Amino acid sequence: MTSHVHMIIGSSGSKLEDIMRDMKRHTSTMLRSIIQNNPIESRKEWMLWMMERAGAKNSNNEKFQLWQQDNHPVILFNHKILHQKLDYIHNNPVETGFVEKPEDYLYSSARDYYDLPGLLDILLVDPLVV
Structure with missing residues (x-):
């Protein structure tokens, strides 16, 4: 942002x-x-x-x-809250109108979740099991 x-x-x-x-x-x-x-x-x-x-x-x-x-700071006390915040972060540039899809924002870790090159090495969060 x-x-x-x-x-x-x-x-x-x-x-x-x-x-x-x-x-x-x-x-x-x-x-x-x-x-x-x-x-x-x-x-x-x-x-x-x-x-x-x-x-x-x-x-x-x-x-x-x-x-x-x-x-x-927000304490991410369980996997559901962690995914909620991760989704918020990834969708923030979309909601702001910078990009159409989260993975299109160069400065987002969303790219890593779509197997696109990111700018930093990150640890991916395990998928949320419902």
Whole structure:
């Protein structure tokens, strides 16, 4: 999505809040560098200004902020809820009008479920047995 990310993550070791903190730190630093070093990005100055402005408003940041401080976690306590959320994530780009079918959205794991190449390696969720 253009303004937010949906993820299903889990851990058998690290705390999820630590995973999210580290993911946000890494991706914001990488994206800021990519934006700064892109010679043809027409919105570069505006995006960097927005990130610096957001960072200045939040004392938890040193210089810039890309991600919101909070998350909206949902505990997926059974297989049915897991599949409900996975279906929601996969259908979000369809409902928004970006694509006609979930597997057409390049940035979605739905592609992996249709044996199409995805951008990241993922673990597929076992099918829901009804």
